[in-house]
Amino acid sequence: MSAPLRNPVGAGLPEPTIRTATLADLDALVALEHAAFATDRAERRAIRHAIQSPTMDVLAALIDAPDADPTPVLVGAAVLERRRSSRIARLASIAVAPNRGGLGLGGRLLDAAEAHARARGCDRLRLEVRADNGAGIRLYERRGYVRFAVRPDYYEDGMEAWRYERGL
Structure with missing residues (x-):
């Protein structure tokens, strides 16, 4: 089992590791959700x-x-949904800590989500x-995503x- 993550803080720009979250990460994931989104936040139980x-x-x-603390710092997360009867996955969310925006972390999370979807x-x-x-739209369009609908x-x-x- 992984060590729990600290809340999204810290300076410096080390390369992130992306792994599957566990329940030990729950507090840090909730903190990230609140730091990254002003509205439409997922609740703790979700x-x-x-x-x-x-x-x-x-x-x-x-x-x-960045200090001597051995506990990793959560700087981003992605949520991927799948249906057993479908070959289409849905990226429900990508969250990046506000102090990590513009550093390519959203793209890395998108790559990881695509790899997980393909593997399943x-x-x-x-x-x-x-x-x-605008930043999200540019990321998706640069990666070859095509807009197919608008939901008012x-x-x-x-x-x-x-x-x-x-397509993956």
Whole structure:
């Protein structure tokens, strides 16, 4: 079992490791969710459910602590959903610690989510992104994702979601 992660803090730019999250990571994942998103946050019990679900993968990106503390620091996470009867996976979320934005961590998490989906027999990945999330939209479009639908009033604040898909 992995050691629990600390909350997303810290300076320095060490290369993150991405691994499957465990229940020991729950507190840090909840803290990251609150740091990364102003609205539409997953609640603690939803994150716990995702970690324990046989049809979901929660990926944790962590770095070594900048001090002598042996506990890794959570700097990002991704949640992947699958259905047993489908070869299409859904990227439910990518969260990056605010002090790690613009450093390519979102792309690394996306790569890891795609690899997990392929390893579980999926051949397509779908996702939703806020229409005002320019950085997310640029990432997905650069990676070959194609917008195929718009969902009006999708988020808590009324913002629409753009739906994207890409073959794996």
